[in-house]
Amino acid sequence: QVQLVESGGxxxxxxxxxxxxxxxxxxxxxxxxxxxxxxxxxxEREFVAAITWTAGSTYYADSVKGRFxxxxxxxxxxxxxxxxxxxxxxxxxxxxxxxKWAINSIGVRTVEQYDYWGQGTQVTVSS
Numbered sequence: 001q002v003q004l005v006e007s008g009g010x011x012x013x014x015x016x017x018x019x020x021x022x023x024x025x026x027x028x029x030x031x032x033x034x035x036x037x038x039x040x041x042x043x044e045r046e047f048v049a050a051i052t053w054t055a056g057s058t059y060y061a062d063s064v065k066g067r068f069x070x071x072x073x074x075x076x077x078x079x080x081x082x083x084x085x086x087x088x089x090x091x092x093x094x095x096x097x098x099x100k101w102a103i104n105s106i107g108v109r110t111v112e113q114y115d116y117w118g119q120g121t122q123v124t125v126s127s
Contacts (some may be wrong), residue, residue, distance in 0.1 A: 001028070002098055003026050004022055005096075006120060007023075010124070014124055016086055020094050022080075023079075032099050033108055034072070034101060036048040036050070036070065036079075038095065039095075039120075043092075045095065050109070051079065064083075064090075067083065068082065068084070069082040089125075090125050092123060093122050094123050097118070099114045
């Protein structure tokens with residue numbers, strides 16, 4: 001089993017920056033990839049970014065490419081999402097997810113491919 005805990009959410013003005021973190025514990029050596037998804041009220045959960053743990057390959061949704069950066073600190077089993085130039089469309093609950101199976105560049109963007117989920121951290125961008 002793997003446990004995921006997110007932190008770092010909050011309220012930020014439009015155009016501002018915020019960094020959220022996800023710390024994994026448990027059988028982290030079995031993980032293939034971790035990702036960030038977000039969900040706004042009344043909307044489906046959507047892919048934001050993902051990173052593979054061995055190769056460090058990264059993937060981004062078109063809506064955040066160039067503004068968000070996903071990274072991880074191996075020794076601490078911690079993943080980060082640096083978010084810059086935030087706008088109101090970025091508001092939502094941000095969830096950390098982890099997969100223990102190898103998934104391709106299409107699969108990393110799919111909710112169903114992930115085995116473990118955190119409780120989420122709220123990000124609110126005020127205009």
